[in-house]
Amino acid sequence: GNRVVEDDGVVEVEMEDVGKEESLSSDVDEKKRGNSVEENEEKVRPPGRVRAMTSFESLKSEVCLSFYDLQYEVSLGEGLQVAVRRVCRCCDRKNPEGERSGKKAVLKGLSGRLSAGRLAMIMGASGSGKTSLLNVLARRYTRGVKGKMEVNAEEVGNSKFAAMAGYVMQDDTHLPTMTLRETLEFAAFLKLPRAMSREEKMARVDDVVDVMGLRKCQKTLVGMPGTGGGLSGGEKRRLSIAVELVVDPRILFLDECTSGLDSYSAEEVVHCLHDLARLGRLIVCSIHQPSSSMFELFDDVLLLSEGRFAYQGPAKAALEYFEDVGHPCPRHYNPSEHFLAISGANTFRRTEISNGSLDAGEMARLFDEYDERLAPRYGPGVAVPLRADAPSVNDIIREDEQRRGEHPIHELYLLTRRSWVTAIRDRMRTVARLIQTIFSALLIGLVFLQLDNSQASIQDRGGSLFFIITNQAFLSMMGVITVFALERVVFLREKSNNMYTVESYFLGKNVAEIPFDLVFTSLFGTILYWMVGFQADFVKFIIFLAGVICGTLAGSSLGLIAGALFPNPQVATAVAPLIMIPFLIVAGFAINSQSIPVYLLWIYYLSPFRYAYEILYVNEFRGLRFECDNDPVSPEDSGLFSRQGPPVPVPVIAPGNSSCVANCIPTGEIAISNSGMSDVEIGVNFAILLSLTFSLRLLAYLIFKLISRSSGV
Numbered sequence: 070g071n072r073v074v075e076d077d078g079v080v081e082v083e084m085e086d087v088g089k090e091e092s093l094s095s096d097v098d099e100k101k102r103g104n105s106v107e108e109n110e111e112k113v114r115p116p117g118r119v120r121a122m123t124s125f126e127s128l129k130s131e132v133c134l135s136f137y138d139l140q141y142e143v144s145l146g147e148g149l150q151v152a153v154r155r156v157c158r159c160c161d162r163k164n165p166e167g168e169r170s171g172k173k174a175v176l177k178g179l180s181g182r183l184s185a186g187r188l189a190m191i192m193g194a195s196g197s198g199k200t201s202l203l204n205v206l207a208r209r210y211t212r213g214v215k216g217k218m219e220v221n222a223e224e225v226g227n228s229k230f231a232a233m234a235g236y237v238m239q240d241d242t243h244l245p246t247m248t249l250r251e252t253l254e255f256a257a258f259l260k261l262p263r264a265m266s267r268e269e270k271m272a273r274v275d276d277v278v279d280v281m282g283l284r285k286c287q288k289t290l291v292g293m294p295g296t297g298g299g300l301s302g303g304e305k306r307r308l309s310i311a312v313e314l315v316v317d318p319r320i321l322f323l324d325e326c327t328s329g330l331d332s333y334s335a336e337e338v339v340h341c342l343h344d345l346a347r348l349g350r351l352i353v354c355s356i357h358q359p360s361s362s363m364f365e366l367f368d369d370v371l372l373l374s375e376g377r378f379a380y381q382g383p384a385k386a387a388l389e390y391f392e393d394v395g396h397p398c399p400r401h402y403n404p405s406e407h408f409l410a411i412s413g414a415n416t417f418r419r420t421e422i423s424n425g426s427l428d429a430g431e432m433a434r435l436f437d438e439y440d441e442r443l444a445p446r447y448g449p450g451v452a453v454p455l456r457a458d459a460p461s462v463n464d465i466i467r468e469d470e471q472r473r474g475e476h477p478i479h480e481l482y483l484l485t486r487r488s489w490v491t492a493i494r495d496r497m498r499t500v501a502r503l504i505q506t507i508f509s510a511l512l513i514g515l516v517f518l519q520l521d522n523s524q525a526s527i528q529d530r531g532g533s534l535f536f537i538i539t540n541q542a543f544l545s546m547m548g549v550i551t552v553f554a555l556e557r558v559v560f561l562r563e564k565s566n567n568m569y570t571v572e573s574y575f576l577g578k579n580v581a582e583i584p585f586d587l588v589f590t591s592l593f594g595t596i597l598y599w600m601v602g603f604q605a606d607f608v609k610f611i612i613f614l615a616g617v618i619c620g621t622l623a624g625s626s627l628g629l630i631a632g633a634l635f636p637n638p639q640v641a642t643a644v645a646p647l648i649m650i651p652f653l654i655v656a657g658f659a660i661n662s663q664s665i666p667v668y669l670l671w672i673y674y675l676s677p678f679r680y681a682y683e684i685l686y687v688n689e690f691r692g693l694r695f696e697c698d699n700d701p702v703s704p705e706d707s708g709l710f711s712r713q714g715p716p717v718p719v720p721v722i723a724p725g726n727s728s729c730v731a732n733c734i735p736t737g738e739i740a741i742s743n744s745g746m747s748d749v750e751i752g753v754n755f756a757i758l759l760s761l762t763f764s765l766r767l768l769a770y771l772i773f774k775l776i777s778r779s780s781g782v
Contacts, residue, residue: 132185132220132233132319132351134206137449139216141176141198141205141376172213175201177376179216180447183353185319188339188346188366190384191355192405193373193412199355200324202373206353207236207322209565222453231567234320235313239328241305242558243291246494247487249300249308250287253277253315258483259568260316263476277314281307281341290494303334307341313566314345321345323354332360339363361403374412379435381443394438411435480569484577492585502548502585506593509540514600521602522695524733527740533601534685535658538678541590541617542624542653546645549582549628554638564777571777575770583622590614590621603689612688612751619758620681624649626765633772652676657683662745677765680758683749690737697733 175198183189193199204210206218208227217224220233243252257270265273278284283304291308292299300308306326313321326342327335339359343366346352359367370387372380380387387408388398398407411432445451492499517533520526560574594614603613627648635641655665655673665673673679734740741747 131349133222133453134183134320134351134353135181135219135222135447135453136206137180137217137219139176139179139202139205139218140174140214141201141210142172142174142213144213145171145173175376176205179376179378180444180449181371181378181381182447182453183351183369185351186346186349187351187368188343189351189353189369189371190359190367191353191371191373192357192408194409195357196375197373197412198376199371199373201376202371203322203324203353203355207234209236217449219453233318234322235316235318236566237309237313237321237323237326238562239324240558241302241309242562243305243308243312244487244491244556244559245291245293245299246491248288248290249283249304250274250278251490252291252308253287253311255483255487256312256315256568259480260566273315273317277311280314280345281311282337283307283311301334302330303337306330306334306338310338310341318350320351320353323352325357326354327356327359327363336360336363339366343367358409359405361405364403364405370408372408372412374432374435377436378439378444379412379432380408380439381447390443394435396435477570477573480573481577481580484569484573485580488578488581492581498552502589505544506589507596509544510593510596510600513537513540514597517601519600519602522693524695524697527695527734530601530603530689531658531686531740531744534689535656535682537594537597537617538620538656538682538685539653541593541621542627542649542678543646545586545621545624546628546631546649547642549625550632550638550641550645553629553632554636554641557632557636560773561777571770571774575773579766582625586621586625587618590618593617604693609688613685615755616681616684616688616758619684619755619762620678623677623681623758623762623765626677626762626769627652629769630765630772633769633776652678655679656681657686657744657746675761677758677761680754680761683746684751684754684758686744687741687746687749687751690740693737693740695733695735695737695740697735 179202191199191202201210205214208218208230211227219225220230247255253274254271257274261270261273278287286300286304289304290299291305310321310323310326321342323342326338330338342352342354346368364384367384369382370380370384371378372387380390382390388404391397391407391411396407396411398404513533513536517529520529520533563569564571564574591614594617598610598613603609628645631641631645631648632638635644651672652675654660655669655676656678662673734743738747741749
């Protein structure tokens with residue numbers, strides 16, 4: 070059991086001896102090695118770290134996580150991969166049953182126990198199953214999982230378990246435009262209960278900042294990797310832990326907690342975890358290869374090889390155990406490297422270590438030794454060591470569930486505010502978009518500068534309007550894909566931690582982004598409208614801006630769909646034109662509506678850019694008169710009343726060719742009729758365009774919802 074001791078204001082949780090029959094460590098061996106946990110802490114621990122821990126809450130409730138006969142299988146898929154395995158018989162010799170059945174066993178009947186107040190690490194070579202075991206224990210993997218998991222000898226559902234556990238991903242995913250302090254405050258407002266006042270939540274953030282040693286950098290922007298500035302790798306990792314620590318979880322899982330960090334930063338992180346465990350939390354992390362000094366900070370080791378345990382128990386006893394089974398660790402040798410060589414032997418068939426080679430047969434003997442000597446201690450028949458006053462799981466969960474939640478309106482406000490702040494602080498993106506808007510407007514305006522009312526201007530006006538729609542659609546679509554590629558991983562992490570709902574995130578993102586679309590599109594349209602020389606009518610100018618803005622919003626809606634469907638931004642950027650082009654082809658400029666094949670009419674009716682182009686075209690040409698050098702033709706003579714009548718091409722006098730005699734188009738109404746738009750109603754088109762834009766965004770939301778579920782969040 071555990072007992073809580075208070076010494077000079079510092080709360081510590083001491084673990085009683087496991088028992089003589091379970092203890093594999095010896096005090097004599099520890100003195101010989103001269104690197105005990107206590108000596109190492111005094112030698113390496115940063116000054117003031119223990120004192121900082123006094124400001125954080127100490128958990129008095131004991132939590133013991135037990136698991137029995139855990140099995141985890143993954144599907145190998147279909148197609149080429151399975152075909153190769155059928156051809157390659159050598160694969161069948163490795164895992165005959167799993168390979169032939171199209172499934173691979175990752176975890177093979179694991180049983181174990183983890184207790185509060187201790188820091189445990191899951192070790193193993195690449196492919197040994199350490200990350201899978203961590204994710205199964207954290208309830209991140211549910212498909213293909215068999216076995217039983219209990220908390221304090223009681224089975225707990227996934228949703229209830231999530232209320233008492235936190236999870237830190239391997240990658241530090243945070244918005245680069247937010248400061249460290251703002252990131253923690255955002256997590257505090259969304260994770261802590263509504264009953265807590267703002268002052269109490271800020272006090273909790275202060276405590277977490279002190280615990281993780283982040284006081285000096287709390288006003289520093291997180292920063293983008295590879296751009297210079299921002300937080301260091303160790304600070305980002307501690308920030309990731311701090312975000313989960315805001316709600317003071319009883320169990321904390323970390324995937325590769327030292328990955329990508331230098332030795333000093335990695336040791337700082339492990340020191341923080343060690344101190345947190347001493348305050349009554351159960352902390353479990355997967356780690357690849359800790360240094361000797363880091364290894365001494367861990368209380369328990371779970372060593373995996375090929376999905377099976379090679380060792381499980383106290384870290385101090387591991388060296389003695391492997392010495393007893395014939396694989397001693399050389400003097401002055403990193404224990405973790407020694408264990409990694411042992412666990413990787415079955416993966417790579419032969420690994421040279423200090424006492425010779427370890428082949429698959431020897432690895433099988435180690436498995437047998439574990440099954441005989443250690444496995445019986447963690448079986449389902451062994452009583453879970455709990456204090457008599459240990460609370461029930463329902464009491465713990467009831468207390469923890471009260472910690473979480475936020476009012477939906479306030480949740481939406483926080484997400485909208487963060488999106489707004491992120492967009493404003495992303496100066497590079499804002500400046501780039503401003504330059505892009507002005508440059509595009511000036512370029513198109515110079516190409517179609519001050520169109521006159523000649524016959525040739527009819528085609529020029531139609532072309533300029535279509536290019537305006539195309540330009541805005543593509544720019545808005547690509548912009549959304551680029552931004553969402555950055556935020557996608559942040560969204561999935563925060564959603565997996567139940568910080569907010571998909572509805573709140575999606576609505577907040579739209580509310581924050583649409584004003585920027587309105588501003589930049591209005592600037593683009595204002596510059597372009599007067600440069601091209603469209604009709605100098607204020608009402609028509611407003612309709613023109615509204616049509617361009619609606620087309621821009623439709624393009625960004627398609628960008629949301631592409632960004633949600635394809636997690637890789639390169640793939641999304643490559644696929645985006647394939648989504649956009651069919652809608653643009655049938656918009657009305659490249660082909661007349663009567664000429665569209667029947668089997669493509671559904672695209673014509675669903676194209677938002679068709680309705681936007683028709684709005685701009687009818688708005689501009691209605692009431693416009695063109696110069697003619699010969700007798701004009703009336704709509705009655707041409708038979709060009711509406712789309713139902715077959716269009717009759719009207720010849721136009723070629724410039725400078727006086728020998729060519731033909732009727733001209735004197736009014737914009739005839740041009741509208743020639744284009745098959747005589748029955749277009751601007752108000753109806755606006756209603757349809759807004760409905761299609763809303764439908765596209767609704768589809769993007771549904772895809773967001775789907776990917777959050779498929780990602781296990």
